[in-house]
Amino acid sequence: YCCWGSERNLLTLKHKKSDLHNETKRKYMTRDQPSLMVQLNDQLQRNQIERRKMLVIQLSSVHFLLRQGMAIRGHDELQGNLQQLLLLRAEDNPGISNRNYLSHDIVNKMISLMGNALLRSKLHQIQQCRWYATTADEATDLSKQKQMAICIRWVDKFFKIHEDCIGLLQLDATDSQYLTTVVKDILVCCMLPLSACQGQAYDGTGNMAGKLHGLAARTRKIEPAALTFEQFQKQFASEEVSIKPLCPTRWTVRTGAIMPFLNYRALVECCQEINLSRNDEYGRIAGGVLAQLEQFKVYFGLRLAHLIFSATEQTSRVLQRKDCSFQEDSGTDAHQFETPEAFFRQQYFEAFDITAGKLKWCFEQSMLAAPRAIENLLISYANEEGNQLQDSENLIPQVIQVNYAKDLDLSHLQNQLRTLPDLIRAANKNVPTLNITKVTKLSTLIDVFNAVPFSDVLFSEVHSLLCLFLTLPVSTAIAERSFSALRRLKTFLRSTMTQERLNNSMLLYVHKSSTDELNMTEIAQEF
Structure with missing residues (x-):
């Protein structure tokens, strides 16, 4: 008999198919693996890490939409910005497609x-x-x-x-x-x-x-x-002047918006062409604008507005800055006019009178006494002018003593004011580019404090007085x-x-x- 090889192969195949062999094989392969409980815990941790990663991605998507002021949802739930953004990010992170944590309550x-x-x-x-x-x-x-x-x-x-x-x-x-x-x-x-x-x-x-x-x-x-x-900016956009407002939602009237209208002939010709060539909504709008432009009072108002606001616009620009301080910003019955000239002359001078009156009023408020006193006090002592006073009781103005007695140590403030010029000399030495010879505004003192280390500790009361001044809105x-x-x-x-x-x-x-x-x-x- 010479077919021992084929018989051996048949026995091997039968043995591999037997239950005993398969059971032994499973036991051999799992002898070095952890227990089932450990494997389940590991899988749970992997799932948690993956879901935590997906949660951070969803949070960052909501974060992006909120930062840009964009809507989260749309008319259709699936067409909302959040859903579409997550679909886009799912191309790089397939786990996001599960769409967990997207209910309205969870997004809120x-x-x-x-x-x-x-x-x-x-x-x-x-x-x-x-x-x-x-x-x-x-x-x-x-x-x-x-x-x-x-x-x-x-x-x-x-x-x-x-x-x-x-x-x-x-x-x-x-x-x-x-x-x-x-x-x-x-x-x-x-x-x-x-x-x-x-x-x-x-x-x-x-x-x-x-x-x-x-x-x-x-x-x-x-x-x-x-x-x-009283807020200053409202005084420069008074509604008492009979001039068409350019932008009622902003109190900074920009003369740049008026400049294109002063090219009156080209504007009128453009409106005429649009009105004649278009029969849609834009043609009707151009016709309405043309009817207004053909009135002399509109042209007069534009010219007058440009004349006045070109002078006050820079003040308005300064006042709207959040870092602006007080040193920087420091009805009758209808009348019948005999001639058009008298009517427009009255409007012309009334506009200037109102503007001048508002400017005078807003800079002479009673509440400005305290910031004015702080400004004068610090500048005078920075220039060694205050040291000429001999009476120590008159070093600090009364308005500062009344308003800030609980916030400042007035005796220490007096001593620090006397040595304020020494601080300026130290700042000039530390930062030669300052080269301060005379202080004319408080921003110079701010540069001095920032140039000298520990000056906020050595001159704590002067530092506090400056902070109080800048805090005032x-x-x-x-x-x-x-x-x-x-x-x-x-x-x-x-x-x-x-x-x-x-x-x-x-x-x-x-x-x-x-x-x-x-x-x-x-x-x-x-x-």
Whole structure:
């Protein structure tokens, strides 16, 4: 018999198919593997790591949309910005296609966590400074809800001025007593003591800026140091002048918007051509504009507006800066006119009279006595002019003693003021490029403090006096700009979002640099 090889192969095949062989093989292969429980735990951990990674990706997608002020959802759930962005990112991360954590409640939770994290970061910075000022303004959103934007103005130790919007509040009433209660509650929730409030700036309505029972007056009764300043910018956009407003939503009237209209002949010819050649909506609009341009009062108003606002525009530009300080910004019956010349002459001179009167009024407010005294005191001693006074009781003006007695050590302030010129000489030595020979504005003193190490400790009271000066608000421009963000976020198509979501969305959109600093991993852990 010579077929032993084939028989051996048959035996081998039969043995491999036997249950005994398969069982032995399984035991041999699993002898070095961990137990089933350990394998299940490892798989669970891998799944958790993968889902955590996908959660961070979803958070970062929501973070991107909020930073850019874009809508999360669309008309169709699958056509929303978030869904489409996740589909795009799923090309690189297939695990996102599972679409977990995308319910409305969970997305709102994500937005809330990011908004609260940003607000806590801002409030922590504000709480590090000794003083702050409040600014607020009211507006009505597209869902006909009254909204009040509240902003905090504060100064860091390097004299950098910050104005941060801390949120919108939906108002159930608009009387001054209710507004006062609301502002006090917000400051308490933000852990900002009212005793540290050194200034207020509101819009010109009676319920907010009323001298007897307005929000500002009620706040001053509680904290007299909270000086109230009428916002300067409104004086340059007075509605008493009968000139067509160029942009009612902005108080900086830009002459650049008027310049194209002064090329009157070309503009009229263009409108005539569009009106004759088009039969659609644009042709009708051009016809309406042409009818206005053919009136002399329109041409006269444009010329007069260009003449006046070209002189006041630079002042308005300075006032709308958030780092602006007080040193920088320092009805009758209708009359019948006999001739058109008399009518337009009256408009011409009335416009200049109103502008001059508003300028004079806004720079002669009684509340400006304190910042003016601080400015004169620091500049005089920086130039060694104050040291000529012999009576030590007259070193500090009375208005500063009354308003800031609890915030400053007046005796130490007097001593530090006398040695202020030495600090300037030290700054010139440390930074030769300064070359300060005479101080004419407080920004020079700020450069001196930043040039000399530990000057904020050695001249602590002068440093505090400078911070108090810079804390005083000049305008409500930041609060008004927040309404521009409100109009972008709460549109006709997005007018049903809750107040909490609107507030968080606005904070993340307004504070873009702080939004970029949010740590998505920490947000995911909190989630």
